[in-house]
Each structure stands twice: as C-alpha cells, then as structure tokens.
Amino acid sequence: MRAETRIGFILLLTPLVLWLGLLIVIPHIDMALISLRERISFGVYEPSLAQYEKALTEPLYLRTFGRTAVMSVLATAITLLVAFPVAYYIAKMAKGRLQQVLFLLCLIPFYVSELVRTFGWMILLRETGLISSLMQWVGLADQPVEMLYNDAAMMVGLVYTSMLFMVVPLVTTLESLDDSVIEAGYDLGGNGWSVLREIIIPHAMPGVVSGCIVVFMLSLGNYLTPTMLGGKDSLWFTEMIYNQFIVRSNWELGAAFGFMLLVLSSAIVWGMLRLTGRTLQETMG
Amino acid sequence: MTPDLAPDLAPDLECVDLVKRFGDTTAVDNVSFTVPPGSFFSILGPSGCGKTTIMRMIAGFLEPTSGDIRIKGGSVLDVAPNKRPVNMVFQHLALFPMMTIAENIGYGLRRRGLPKDQITRKVGEALERIGLPGIGGRKVDELSGGQKQRVAIARCMVLEPDVLLLDEPLGALDLKLREHMKVELKALQAAFDTTFVYITHDQSEALVMSDQIAVMNHGRFEQVGTGQDLYYRPDTPFVAGFIGDSNRWTGRVERTEGEAIEMRTDSGLVMRASGAGLKAGDRAEIFVRPESIRLASSAEALSVFDNRLQGTVTSILFNGAASRILVEDGVGETLEVTLPQSGEFAALKRGDAVHIGWGSVQGTCFGRIA
Numbered sequence A: 001m002r003a004e005t006r007i008g009f010i011l012l013l014t015p016l017v018l019w020l021g022l023l024i025v026i027p028h029i030d031m032a033l034i035s036l037r038e039r040i041s042f043g044v045y046e047p048s049l050a051q052y053e054k055a056l057t058e059p060l061y062l063r064t065f066g067r068t069a070v071m072s073v074l075a076t077a078i079t080l081l082v083a084f085p086v087a088y089y090i091a092k093m094a095k096g097r098l099q100q101v102l103f104l105l106c107l108i109p110f111y112v113s114e115l116v117r118t119f120g121w122m123i124l125l126r127e128t129g130l131i132s133s134l135m136q137w138v139g140l141a142d143q144p145v146e147m148l149y150n151d152a153a154m155m156v157g158l159v160y161t162s163m164l165f166m167v168v169p170l171v172t173t174l175e176s177l178d179d180s181v182i183e184a185g186y187d188l189g190g191n192g193w194s195v196l197r198e199i200i201i202p203h204a205m206p207g208v209v210s211g212c213i214v215v216f217m218l219s220l221g222n223y224l225t226p227t228m229l230g231g232k233d234s235l236w237f238t239e240m241i242y243n244q245f246i247v248r249s250n251w252e253l254g255a256a257f258g259f260m261l262l263v264l265s266s267a268i269v270w271g272m273l274r275l276t277g278r279t280l281q282e283t284m285g
Numbered sequence B: 001m002t003p004d005l006a007p008d009l010a011p012d013l014e015c016v017d018l019v020k021r022f023g024d025t026t027a028v029d030n031v032s033f034t035v036p037p038g039s040f041f042s043i044l045g046p047s048g049c050g051k052t053t054i055m056r057m058i059a060g061f062l063e064p065t066s067g068d069i070r071i072k073g074g075s076v077l078d079v080a081p082n083k084r085p086v087n088m089v090f091q092h093l094a095l096f097p098m099m100t101i102a103e104n105i106g107y108g109l110r111r112r113g114l115p116k117d118q119i120t121r122k123v124g125e126a127l128e129r130i131g132l133p134g135i136g137g138r139k140v141d142e143l144s145g146g147q148k149q150r151v152a153i154a155r156c157m158v159l160e161p162d163v164l165l166l167d168e169p170l171g172a173l174d175l176k177l178r179e180h181m182k183v184e185l186k187a188l189q190a191a192f193d194t195t196f197v198y199i200t201h202d203q204s205e206a207l208v209m210s211d212q213i214a215v216m217n218h219g220r221f222e223q224v225g226t227g228q229d230l231y232y233r234p235d236t237p238f239v240a241g242f243i244g245d246s247n248r249w250t251g252r253v254e255r256t257e258g259e260a261i262e263m264r265t266d267s268g269l270v271m272r273a274s275g276a277g278l279k280a281g282d283r284a285e286i287f288v289r290p291e292s293i294r295l296a297s298s299a300e301a302l303s304v305f306d307n308r309l310q311g312t313v314t315s316i317l318f319n320g321a322a323s324r325i326l327v328e329d330g331v332g333e334t335l336e337v338t339l340p341q342s343g344e345f346a347a348l349k350r351g352d353a354v355h356i357g358w359g360s361v362q363g364t365c366f367g368r369i370a
Helices: A002-035 A050-057 A059-093 A097-111 A114-125 A130-138 A151-175 A179-187 A192-220 A224-234 A237-247 A251-276 A280-284 B051-059 B101-111 B116-129 B145-157 B175-192 B203-209 B227-232 B237-242
Strands: A037-041 A044-047 B013-022 B025-035 B040-044 B066-071 B086-089 B163-167 B195-200 B212-217 B220-225 B247-257 B260-265 B270-274 B283-288 B294-296 B307-317 B324-329 B334-338 B353-358 B364-367
Touching: A002 A037, A002 A251, A037 A251, A050 A059, A050 A251, A059 A097, A059 A151, A059 A192, A059 A237, A059 A251, A097 A151, A114 A130, A114 A151, A114 A224, A151 A192, A151 A224, A179 A192, A179 B086, A192 A251, A224 A237, A237 A251, B013 B051, B025 B051, B025 B066, B025 B212, B025 B220, B040 B051, B040 B203, B051 B086, B051 B163, B051 B195, B086 B145, B101 B116, B101 B145, B116 B145, B145 B163, B145 B175, B175 B195, B175 B203, B195 B203, B203 B227, B212 B227, B212 B237, B220 B227, B220 B237, B237 B283, B237 B364, B247 B270, B260 B283, B270 B283, B270 B307, B270 B364, B307 B334, B324 B353
Parallel strands: B040 B195, B040 B212, B086 B163, B163 B195
Antiparallel strands: A037 A044, B013 B025, B013 B066, B212 B220, B247 B260, B247 B283, B260 B270, B283 B364, B294 B353, B307 B324, B307 B353, B324 B334
16 A cells, blocks of 8 residues: 555656756756856867856846846736736626636637737837828828837737736636625725725735746746847847857857846845745745 | 713614615615614524615615615715725624734724824724733634634724624624624623624524514515514514414414404314404414423313314424424324423323413414415
8 A cells, every 4th residue: 555655656756857857957957067167179178157257247248137137027017017907807896707708818819829929019010010000091100100129019028928927816816805805995994095905915915926926937038029029129138048059159158148047037036025025835835 | 982972863873765676676675774872783584685785785885776874864875885984794704814903903993094003002992892902913814713703893893883784793603602602792782882783694693682673574674673572473474484483374264353363274273363453264374383382291281271282292303402392283283392391291202192282372373365
C-alpha cells in the first residue's frame, strides 16, 4: 500500500520535475555559465564578468533596461484601471446569461494568435488605416495621420494583450465578495467611494496582486507587441536580447541581458508584494 | 443613547399602504403598520412572504412601488440608504472580513468623520456593552457565532439609529446558541433602548422576543398583535395554523349560539368550538392545539370537557418536554396530543387505549370559503 502510494506520487511528480528541470533549470544554468565568460578568440573562452560590466556601463542598454521596467509597470497600472470596472461589472452587476456572455467576450480575442491581433491594431492605426481615413473623411485631419510606432500605440497593444489576465483573477475574487457586505457598507453610512476603498478593494487585493504580477511579467517579456506597434525605436529589452542572440550571435551578452531581466522582474514582483503587505503564498494560494 | 427628553408622539417607524411589485408579482401588498418607540416588533412569515422585501425597503435598498415609509414622523423615501437613520443587521451578518473587530464597529463612525479618539472611546464602550471588552484587535474569523452576532449589533448601535432592522440574524446559529441569543437579543434591545424590527420565519424567536408581532403571508399582514394574541386568539386560519401546531377538522356548522359553535366534521364527528361570524350550514374549520387536549385513562376524568374522544396510541414522539403522542380516534383520524411529563403516563405505549378531551373554548373555528 505504502509502496503503491509512493509510486503514484513519483509518477505524478515526474512531468513537473522534467518540465522544470529540462526547460527551466538546465537552460538557466547554461545561460548563467555563458553569461559569465568572455570570448578571447575563436573557440577560446575565459571566465569573466565583462558582459555584465558592458551591460551596466553602456547608456543605451541601461536606458532600455529602465525604460522597459517603467513602461511595463505603467502598462500594468493602466490594465488594472481598465480591467477593474469591467471585472466589477461582470462579477457584481451582470446577472446570469449576460455574465457568461461578457466573460466570453473577454476571452474571444485569444482565439486568434497574438500576431494576428497585433496586425489588427496595425490595420486600425497605420497611416493608411481605418482611423486615419475616417479622420480625413470627417475633416479632422487634412492629411494621413500616422498613429503607429510610438509609445502610445505600444501601450495600447500591451494593455489589450494583458486585459484577460487581469480580468479573470479580479472577477474570481470580486465574485466571492458577498453582496450584503457591500450593502452593509452603504447601510452604515458609506458612499460609493469609501465602500470601494475600504471594502471592495481590500477584498479584491489578492486578485489585484496576482493579476498585476501576471500582467507585469507578460509585458516585460513581450517581444511581438513592442516590436510591431512600437517600431524600430521601441527600445524594448527583449528586442535587445533577441538582437544579441540572433543578429549579433553574441550569446554571452544576450545571456547576461536575460539574467538582468530575470533579476529585474523578481525584484519588482517582490517589491509589489512588499508594498501591498502580502506574501507570495497568500497571493498564489 | 440619548433618551428623548421631550418624547414626541410620532412612532419610530411607520409604513403606510406600502406596495412593492416585481413585474407581475406583488411581493408586498398594501401593508401598513406603526412601531412605537423602544419596542421590539417582529414580522413573522414563511419564506417568500415578502418580509425581506419590506425590510429592504425600510433600509433603502429597494424603492416601494407606492406608499410611504416614515421614521420619527418624516418620510424617508427620498433619503439614500447611507443617510437613513436606520441600520441593518444582515442575515449572514456581513461583518467586514478585511477589518478587525474595532475597525468594523468604528466603520460607521469613521464615515461620519468623528475624530479618532472619540471613535476609539465609542468602540470601547460598545464592546463593553456587548460584554466583549478587549477583543477589538481580533479578526472577524477568530470569533464564535454568538460573538459575531453581538459585534454585528454593536456595529449598528454605535451609530445610534432610530430603528435597528434585523434580518433573521439567528438563522445561521446552532439550536443551543439560538436559544441563548434570543434572550440576549431581548436584553440588548432593552439595554440600548432602541426600536428593533426583526424579521424571521421562526415563530419561537418572534414569540419570545417581541412586544408586537405581525404575521405575514402572501405579501399581506394577516394579524398584528402580541404573542398571546396570536397564540390564543388568532384572527385567521393562516395564523392559527402558522403559530404553534394544530389538529384540524373541516366540516359543516350545524348550530350556533353566540360564539359557541357545533360542527359536524366530514368524518362524521360532532365537535364544539368557538368562532365569530358563522351560521348554520357554513363550511368551517376547527383548530385545536395538541397542548390543549387533555389525556386520561378513563372517560369520567374528562366529564368537564364538551369534546371527548376515545382512541388508541399509534406512536409516541418522545422529545423531552415537548413529547407528544399520536392518537387514532374511532373514525380513523390521527390527532397529535401533548404528553404530560408528570409521570402519570410514563408507562404509555403503542396500542394502549386512551381517552382525550378538550373544552369548546380551546377549539377555534373559522369559516371556509367553500
């Protein structure tokens, strides 16, 4: 009996161990080793911290690094602001069928690939696109307007891609809030704002934090949206990693960049948890 | 808790011709009542009778279709729920789980913008009053059911509302605690000296605590009165059937003499009971409570009663003080009779022959619309 349970346990654990080991741990160890060496000549490498030194002294790299962090935090904040009312409406105000339909509507964009969705935005926003033509037709503009390849377009794309991952945890936590608790908030003299601040938001906090963590990670690691909507000047850190690995074949620097990104995302998630006074365990459990 | 030094005559709460319709269904149908200051008023009815709708209208979460709600004489129809001098204890209490006990109780005071030291003092006093001093720093889920109950009341009472509404707050408690909280609620009401409006489907809660009880059915008030009124002098068959248990017979009235009535039941028995407004030939229904039927081993002991039956015990329903027996009479009907716990019938068992009897005053007769 005990032997059987042990075999069952091992069998259940195997896929997870394989997945973590083969796809996460081993590549990261290899990446760490690559990032900690320097190419002396063809096929000759020497252990050194030169890659990190280069990454931290070159202003372009540093600026891109900082900019990616700030923009990702901003995208997370905007996503939260947009998603909260949507989630509140779905969880608390919509009833029965409408609730399901609205939830499905949030999901529908994910039926098409991210590439196609991003092309959709390009069709709308480009110089010869729908919005530009419409503005000329109405008379708001007298020449084609280019709305692509700037930070705003990139932000729109990032928020759009992340919406679902914020709405789902928010809806789940808001649904678990008893309506009578909200009513009690009003009954005891609260107005809409104070009920939101003292009752609804504190209750939704686990959803807010887990949604923010997921959206932040997705934005930080997003490659497609910044490249396509932000254009050449988007200066996204993942593009830099891509360039080092693929364009320059400089795996050493690319690996160092990758580690910097890992440290950055860990630090910001940790900071977010500290700021809201939660532990990772509470948020995920 | 400022006692009215100059008591004005306006009742604390007054509902006038209150109507609430949801589409085609009328949830509350022309209900009027007044609640005098400092009293404990209960609305008692089966689930779905519209009692919660009345409460939500008083609290301001629903708007009446027509009619008026007045608190201390002034209409509150145009007052938002958060501005009404009414607070509500919710069915599942709705304590704020994200706050400590002290923050829960202080919530309403913070909304009023009271200075911090005053809030702390008032919260301390309230905790003192409900007999739970020093628990202010605890979390809601660290309290027992009864303690949460008291905190929910304290959270409302610190705001000194004119009327406190309670929506079946004892429903979630286990039986023993519920019995205890009944007494405690009544004591709290006396201590706070505030008008309580209590809704429940549990007649014992209503009977034990209330000064006045309104029995509600299908959106209407069937009868408003004290517990004794409802129990001894029900106005309608619904009240007679809802408050306490009853044995019932339907039949046709044969003779009337003032309030005294003689009816032949459909099973052929002749019974005497009392009821107003009936005449010979009317269809009628007689209600007799199990506890007003006397049990005896011989017919002579029952000679003072004008209804006497003989039967056999078919079942003994032992339930401590509330034990009953089922008696099958000569025509095959089964009656419930309370089993006295004086020891006289301790040896009673299934199949024994017994005599039962009750006075005509104990039987209440209502006309039936054929």
